[in-house]
Amino acid sequence: MSLVGKPLSPQRRRFLQDSARAAGGCVVAGSLLAYLARDARALPAEALRPPGALPEKEFLSACIRCGLCVRDCPYDTLKLAELGSDSAATGTPYFTARDIPCEMCDDIPCVAACPTGALDPRLDNIDDAKMGVAVLVDQENCLNFLGLRCDVCYRVCPVIDEAITLELSHNARSGSHALFAPTVHADHCTGCGMCEKSCVLPEAAIKVLPVRLARGSSADHYRKGWEEKTAKGGPLVEGLIDLPDRLPGPGTDNLIAPGGFAPGYDLPGVGQ
């Protein structure tokens, strides 16, 4: 090259120095910005996104923080996070179920208002929304678990008898009463927060949590034998012999009552 043997031009040196300085500064500034971006993804558990919101990571690439969903929410449920005072990423929409829950409008105006698709327009039935999942977090204070008939969370649920059911069981404490346990079925729960809002306790015993906190997940390779058996219409492995189950009672291996299981033998409440 012609440059070989000549002194390097001072302009070139200057240019390279300036570029290196600028690039260095950008790496520092960019790292700080990237740190903030990582921080922004940590959505606090009590902040729920509007119906149809993309998963949090994608949501932050899609939401331009314009507030149009907030404007079209007829119940003032939605708010934009304010810098420093709300913990969701600043300017993004969220709601707090205990303050104002989602009323689950049929026409889903917040989704219709979203210009970017951060609230997924493919959500056309509000019952399919997954803003979170209600969890009865405190069985020790829940009035129903204490044996009372509060039932408020069950009654206010917009998907009553599907998202929340009352499961009847024996009240072991009193020995003679029933216990109606409010039970959430995650497949049907939209996470609207009506139950949390309405819980009569000073601090709600039932709370809507983000799905990632509320649910476990079954391993992909797990199979429920009884379901597989029903689906197949017969035993899954040919040639298995179904031996009689050993039960308390007279039997050859039961020294107290030899002779095997006798139906109704000595069970409480069953005729002698």
Next chain:
Amino acid sequence: MSARTHLPVGQEAVDAKGWFGAHRYLLLRRFSQLFFLALFLLGPWFGIWIVQGTLAGSLTLGILPLTDPLILSQSVIAGHWPELTALIGGVIVLVSYALIGGRVYCSWMCPINPVTDAAKWLHRRLDLPKGWQPKRGTRLWILATVLIVSGLTGVIAWELINPITMLHRGLIFGMGFVWALVAAIFVFDLFVARHGWCGHLCPVGAFYGLIGAKSLLRVSASNRTACDDCMDCYAVCPENQVISPALKGKPGTAPVILSPDCTNCGRCIDVCAVDVFTFTHRFDDHVVVPSDPVAAPQPRAARPI
């Protein structure tokens, strides 16, 4: 340097054109900033819903979508392809600013502009030193950084700290601690770096500058032969590196300010007592020919008030 350069900036223009004449574009600009802010505030304050949303994205009269193209670009780079509404809104904004000058956004719309203008005004009143003056190109580096970080993190990165949309959103939806950020910019521009934020660092301004690089609406020093070197335009211009090529260009060169950094604020038109500058289009090469090319420009005293 003549003694005139030590007169208060714009004093001669006020003498020549009257106070209103010498603040025409400044007043228009403040009116524009207030007007567009008021459009956004009429809804939440008085229930008159002409415009919904914020500068990041809005809906006017329920029909016209507008979206900030920089935020949209970051969104795309972060991996989300926006719905059609946002894309249409982005294109409308893009085309508009490409015609009238990208940085018209900075001087006629941006809510941070009054803050940095106030800092600059106080800076001049206190006669403070220029302070840290990074290269004008720094904002382009920052713009590139913002886009790269958006791509790497999958988050619309600049919106995490963008004081423009934060202040605008703060006024409309609720402030939080945005005021602290705005105060920080004021202090930065006042004590650390003159014109620091808008003139050197803000990537939004850099982006709009790129949009409007070939814009039609331009300021031209068409009457540059009348210039008496009072330097007032350099003193008020937030991007005063754009003036010289037009004002001090050799005879035969175009008098139009073609730098994309020019914000079309019109302050140079205001403060010029001899009306060197005027708004025109970028292809207007017209230069006013002095009636007597030999004689130097007449002193301003000769000009009728």
